[in-house]
Amino acid sequence: MAAGIVNIRRDVDDKFYRYRMPLLLTKIEGKGNGIKTVIPNMSDVARALSRPPTYPTKFFGCELGAQTSFDEKNDRYIVNGAHDATKLRELLDGFIEKFVLCKSCKNPETDLIITKTDDIVRDCKACGERTGVDMRHKLTTFIVKNPPKNPRKSKKKGSTDTPASNGAHAEASTPPIDGLDAESDDELTKRIKAEAADLNEESELVKEDWSVDTSAEAVKARTKAAESAMASLSLGGGEEDSDEDADSPYGQLGRWAQENREAGPVEVYKKAEELGIAKKHKAVQVLAQSLFNEDIVAQIPANAALFKKMVTSEKHQKSLLGGIERLVGMAYPSLIPLVPKILMEFYQADILAEDIVQQWGTHVSKKFVDRETSKKVRKASEPFLKWLEEADDSDEDDE
Structure with missing residues (x-):
């Protein structure tokens, strides 16, 4: 066997075994609290496994209780802390067993x-069997939110029986929420409300003074300022928008959501479907701007199930953060001190991933708001970012 190449199933001692991959390599960088393990050939390993490189990297983080970060453009995949190659290779075997090998024939194809x-x-593809993975593993949440790209995705409206291959969500022309039939409105409403209630009960905010003046005078002043700001705020958002956005599906959804905040998650989703944008990442941004007001922290749990349904990729998460930025930065600037609580609610509802929030929090952008406002919002998020970092350090200490 050539140097640096190993069998995908390392328990198979056969030099003619056809399924091979590069030997996982590691490189330790930094020191002290900034020490990290870089995996320079993660893309090559992942390609051999027919999986996105973010999956095994995130798997390592889940197993080690360590934070991970990805820079796909520069091909850098990092696990915080110092971890030797032997340990990560053993964990990679676990990833292959759980998320690559067929449970029936043990083939990695x-x-x-x-x-x-x-x-x-x-x-x-080898034996034709379809076997489920253990949905209790933390990585499954990441995979569902970041499905593999599927260039062969079918566009036929009637293809509801056969899921699209290579990790894409199987869709009908009118996809139901949580797998329920579209006609079951009563049951659907109960399910969404129940899920939102569960998320609300499980939420535990960090005990920091991330507060804002809630006196009657302050609330009245904020409401008046917000109303005037929202009147001139483009709900579409983003620097690519034009004056025609008011009549676009996004503009229509934004106005409808603002006027029907009490309609509930089911009706909001139906409206997005009706406008043909329920799966679009920009719809998430629009709803973040239009469904919430100065009571956003209290409103998030009631809408958590809706956002959990609609936020299905990294792009969706970034759009959600952009919508929050515009909401607190332009419509309700007095709520900027509440940014940590807002992020915490979405994070604990499993809608925002820690690596996405960390990346957002350290990169000022003028995509959604002006640069100065972007700086203010990110500065306000520092207590939450610090909490994430300390939580990761605590997990590592427990190891």
Whole structure:
């Protein structure tokens, strides 16, 4: 066997075994609290496994209780802390066993499929079997939110029986929420409200003084200022928008959501579907700007299930953060001190991932607001970012 190449199944001692991958390499960088493990050939390893390189990297973080970060453009995949190559290779074996090998024939020639109910299935090209993965593993949440790209995705409206291959969500022309039939409005409403209630009960905010003046005078002043700001605020957002956005599906959704905040998650989702933008990342940004007002912290749990349904990728998460930026930075600037609580609510509802928030918090951008406002919002987020960092350090100490 050539140097640096190993069998994907390292328990198979056969030099003619056809499924091989590069030997995982590691490089320790930094020192003290900034020490980290870089995996220079993660892309090559992941390509051999037919998986995105973010999956095994995130798997390492889940298993080690360490924070991970990805820079796909520069091909850098990092696990915080110092971890030797032998340990990570053993963990990679675990990833392969759980998320690559067919449970029936143990062949690695599989694709991941995400079903309408957000279950993950391994579709084996070798034996034809479809076997589920253990949905209790933390990585499954990341996979569902960041499905593998699927260039062969079918556009036929009637293809509801066969999920699209290579990890894309199986869709009908009118996808139901949580796998329920579109006609079951009563049951659907109960499910969404129940899920939102559960998320609300489980939420535990960090005990910091991330507060704002809630006196009657302050509330009245903020409301008046917000109303005038929202009147001139483009709900579309983003520097690519034009004056025609008011009549676009996004502008229509934004106005409707503002006027019907009490309609509930089901009706909001139906409206987005009706306008043909329920799956679009920009719809998430618009709803973040239009569904919430100065009571956003209290309003997030009631809408958590809706956002959990609609936020399905890294791009969706960034759009959600952009919508929050515009809401607190332009419409309700007095709520900027509440940014940590807002982020915490979305994070604990499993809508925002820590690596996305960390990346957002350290990169000022003028995509959604002006640069100065962007700086203010990110500066306000520092207590939450610090909490994330300390939580990761605590997990590492426990190891």
